[in-house]
Amino acid sequence: TDPYCVMGNPVAHSRSPWIHARFAELTGQPVRYDRALVPLDGFADFVRDFAEQGGKGCNVTVPFKLQAAELATSASERVRLAGAANTLVFSASGIHAENTDGLGIVADITRNAGVQIAGRDVLLLGAGGAAAGALGSLIEQQPRRIVVSNRTQAKAVALIAQHAAMASLHKVELSALDRQALEADPTQNFDIVINATASSLAGAEVPAPASVLHARTLAYDMMYGPAAQNFLDWASSHGALARDGLGMLVEQAAESFALWRGVRPPSIQVLSELRALLQ
Ligand code: ATR
Structure with missing residues (x-):
C-alpha cells in the first residue's frame, strides 16, 4: 500500500482522508491516506521524512502552500503563477508541485x-x-x-x-x-x-x-x-x-488522485456521498 497524507496545521477538520479513502476503495488502488499535523516551523523536514519513509505524495493545506511551492524541485506553470501548491508528488527525480485547487x-x-x-x-x-x-x-x-x-x-x-x-x-x-x-x-x-x-x-x-x-x-x-x-x-x-465549495474540495482531491495514480476516481459519486454525510 502506498502512503499519502494531507499536511496542515490545523488539519483535524480535513475531509481529505475520507475522500481519498473512498477514491481508493472505488478504484481499487492500494492507497493509504492519513492526516498529518505538521509543526509550524517543521514543514520541510516533515516532507523529507515522509518521502524517505516511503511516502508517494501529499496534499498541503494552510499554512504551508507557499512553502510547498518553494521546496519542490519542479513545479507546474499553475504553481509558478499562484506561488502556491496543494499537491506534491515524490519520485526518484525529486519533488514535483502541482496546484489542483x-x-x-x-x-x-x-x-x-x-x-x-x-x-x-x-x-x-x-x-x-x-x-x-x-x-x-x-x-x-x-x-x-x-x-x-x-x-x-x-x-x-x-x-x-x-x-x-x-x-x-x-x-x-x-x-x-x-x-x-x-x-x-x-x-x-x-x-x-x-x-x-x-x-x-x-x-x-x-x-x-x-x-x-x-x-x-x-x-x-x-x-x-x-x-x-x-x-x-x-x-x-x-x-x-x-x-x-464542497464540490471544489472533492474535485481538487480527484485531480490530485489522478496525478498520483493515473486513474480518475468517480468524483461525482463521492461528492454526493459526502454531501449526504455532512447533512
Ligand atoms: P487564503 O489562503 O484563504 O486566501 P489569505 O491569503 O489570508 O487566506 O487571504 C484572505 C483573503 O480574505 C484576502 O483576500 C483578504 O483580504 P485582504 O487582502 O484585504 O486582507 C480577505 N479578507 C479577510 N478578512 C476579510 C474581511 N473581513 N473583509 C473582506 N475581506 C477579507
Whole structure:
C-alpha cells in the first residue's frame, strides 16, 4: 500500500482522508491516506521524512502552500503563477508541485453545476492564497472578463499583474476593481461571483454590493459548511444561484488522485456521498 497524507496545521477538520479513502476503495488502488499535523516551523523536514519513509505524495493545506511551492524541485506553470501548491508528488527525480485547487473549482462549476465559464463575466472576491490558486485555471477557461476585487486593492493589482501575460494569451480582460468602484457602477454585474475571501470566517459582511448579482448569477463560495453560509444566504436572498465549495474540495482531491495514480476516481459519486454525510 502506498502512503499519502494531507499536511496542515490545523488539519483535524480535513475531509481529505475520507475522500481519498473512498477514491481508493472505488478504484481499487492500494492507497493509504492519513492526516498529518505538521509543526509550524517543521514543514520541510516533515516532507523529507515522509518521502524517505516511503511516502508517494501529499496534499498541503494552510499554512504551508507557499512553502510547498518553494521546496519542490519542479513545479507546474499553475504553481509558478499562484506561488502556491496543494499537491506534491515524490519520485526518484525529486519533488514535483502541482496546484489542483483551480482545476477543482473549474470542474465543479462547469461539470457538476453545469455552468459555462467560457465567454462569461467573472468576479473573483479576494486576492489571497485561495484566489491566487484559482485565477490561472479560471483564465484558461477563457471567460470574457475577470474582475478581481479585494479589500486591500494593492494585492488585487499585484495578482492581476502576475497573470497579465496569461490573460492576454487567452484573450481575457483582467482588471481589479475595489468595492467602492463596484458600488459606484451598478451596471457592473457578473455571471459568476466567486468568494475566495476569509470575510465570513471573520464574521464580516460579504465584501461586495448586491448589484454585482443578476438573476442567473452563480454565486460560489470556496468554503463549505458554516463558513460559507453567510455568503450563500446573501446570494440566495438576492435571487442568485448559490453553491458552496464542497464540490471544489472533492474535485481538487480527484485531480490530485489522478496525478498520483493515473486513474480518475468517480468524483461525482463521492461528492454526493459526502454531501449526504455532512447533512
Ligand atoms: P487564503 O489562503 O484563504 O486566501 P489569505 O491569503 O489570508 O487566506 O487571504 C484572505 C483573503 O480574505 C484576502 O483576500 C483578504 O483580504 P485582504 O487582502 O484585504 O486582507 C480577505 N479578507 C479577510 N478578512 C476579510 C474581511 N473581513 N473583509 C473582506 N475581506 C477579507
